[in-house]
Amino acid sequence: MNSPVDAKGPEGRRLTKPGRKTRERIIEAAAELMFHRGVGGTSIPDVQSAAGVSASQIYHYFRDKQGLVLAVVDFQTDTKLDQQRPLLDNLDSIDALRAWCDRAADRQDAMGWVGGCEIGSLASELAETDPLARTDLAASFERWEAPIRSGLARMQARGELSESADVTALATALLAAVQGGMLLSQIRRSSTAYRHAVSAVIDHIESYVPR
Amino acid sequence: MNSPVDAKGPEGRRLTKPGRKTRERIIEAAAELMFHRGVGGTSIPDVQSAAGVSASQIYHYFRDKQGLVLAVVDFQTDTKLDQQRPLLDNLDSIDALRAWCDRAADRQDAMGWVGGCEIGSLASELAETDPLARTDLAASFERWEAPIRSGLARMQARGELSESADVTALATALLAAVQGGMLLSQIRRSSTAYRHAVSAVIDHIESYVPR
Numbered sequence: 001m002n003s004p005v006d007a008k009g010p011e012g013r014r015l016t017k018p019g020r021k022t023r024e025r026i027i028e029a030a031a032e033l034m035f036h037r038g039v040g041g042t043s044i045p046d047v048q049s050a051a052g053v054s055a056s057q058i059y060h061y062f063r064d065k066q067g068l069v070l071a072v073v074d075f076q077t078d079t080k081l082d083q084q085r086p087l088l089d090n091l092d093s094i095d096a097l098r099a100w101c102d103r104a105a106d107r108q109d110a111m112g113w114v115g116g117c118e119i120g121s122l123a124s125e126l127a128e129t130d131p132l133a134r135t136d137l138a139a140s141f142e143r144w145e146a147p148i149r150s151g152l153a154r155m156q157a158r159g160e161l162s163e164s165a166d167v168t169a170l171a172t173a174l175l176a177a178v179q180g181g182m183l184l185s186q187i188r189r190s191s192t193a194y195r196h197a198v199s200a201v202i203d204h205i206e207s208y209v210p211r
Numbered sequence: 212m213n214s215p216v217d218a219k220g221p222e223g224r225r226l227t228k229p230g231r232k233t234r235e236r237i238i239e240a241a242a243e244l245m246f247h248r249g250v251g252g253t254s255i256p257d258v259q260s261a262a263g264v265s266a267s268q269i270y271h272y273f274r275d276k277q278g279l280v281l282a283v284v285d286f287q288t289d290t291k292l293d294q295q296r297p298l299l300d301n302l303d304s305i306d307a308l309r310a311w312c313d314r315a316a317d318r319q320d321a322m323g324w325v326g327g328c329e330i331g332s333l334a335s336e337l338a339e340t341d342p343l344a345r346t347d348l349a350a351s352f353e354r355w356e357a358p359i360r361s362g363l364a365r366m367q368a369r370g371e372l373s374e375s376a377d378v379t380a381l382a383t384a385l386l387a388a389v390q391g392g393m394l395l396s397q398i399r400r401s402s403t404a405y406r407h408a409v410s411a412v413i414d415h416i417e418s419y420v421p422r
């Protein structure tokens with residue numbers, strides 16, 4: 001929440017410290033509601049009462065619901081990636097990949113697999129109804145995939161993955177396994193699908209480790 | 212749409228032939244709207260005007276919106292699995308697995324990756340807001356996964372996959388790759404993510420083929 005964009009209102013003017021606090025409180029309340037009820041099931045009056053602000057404050061900071069949705073996408077992406085750090089920035093061994101995926105499963109186990117992936121859920125809901133959000137979510141997935149790719153590239157540079165491994169393709173495949181596994185596990189309320197999905201891709205990545 | 216459940220109204224009474232036709236027309240209109248706007252973005256009046264029926268007809272056949280949503284889940288599952296036949300029922304070679312995944316990619320390419328997976332989108336939207344739909348969607352995914360698992364099991368029984376392959380886990384992993392790959396490709400409007408996701412898992416399955 002410290003990027004220059006986040007410290008400005010919709011017209012790009014700088015916000016005061018209390019203004020920033022209010023803006024953050026609105027985003028957090030909206031993110032929580034949208035996670036549980038979906039974007040479509042969350043109205044501006046819902047956000048008002050959850051954040052304890054007036055409608056005019058919401059319109060002041062975000063102009064409209066779409067502006068608020070875009071801020072929620074950024075907030076959930078920042079939060080999700082921060083949660084995964086430092087593991088996410090050190091995915092340069094097979095063990096590190098497994099530990100990172102296990103950590104996400106343990107976190108979901110603790111929540112009974114209720115809610116699924118914050119970013120995946122927004123992506124599925126907004127892909128066809130909000131072109132700006134879709135573009136933002138493409139950037140979110142890229143921010144998530146880049147550290148996976150970069151960990152694999154470091155392994156390859158050190159000779160720990162064969163030259164024949166396409167690290168870009170493998171990073172995408174692992175993020176897809178995370179997303180697809182999360183969705184199946186959310187629907188089934190069990191970690192099994194997620195664990196099978198990520199294991200298959202990590203086992204495949206391991207097949208590129210020179211013996 | 213030929214199961215006994217589908218030929219009955221909400222109180223389980225049998226429908227006449229025109230009644231079944233009207234019911235099907237409502238489901239198809241609702242499915243189309245929900246695919247483009249989401250379940251939350253589709254109201255009963257929207258369905259009325261798309262299907263050219265009265266509100267009382269919709270309530271007659273489905274009791275409430277939730278009843279209609281469950282019928283749409285079944286309809287989309289039947290449609291999706293029928294689309295994939297006969298490939299889906301013959302996934303007992305590596306080539307057949309690749310052909311099946313390619314066919315889905317070609318179909319999405321033709322639509323510019325707009326809309327994503329009908330079942331995955333419903334799953335993501337309804338998982339936390341509609342417990343009955345979640346249970347139905349778990350059954351939908353199982354209906355999809357079973358033929359994958361059964362194809363792999365036939366390969367294994369013929370000695371074309373090693374005994375050490377866990378065909379249940381591999382089938383789940385492939386369905387997760389399809390789902391996660393579809394979502395990333397929908398957001399990115401490009402087949403690349405989907406193709407990388409399913410290739411990684413099929414390559415992994417191929418590693419169990421005895422040389």
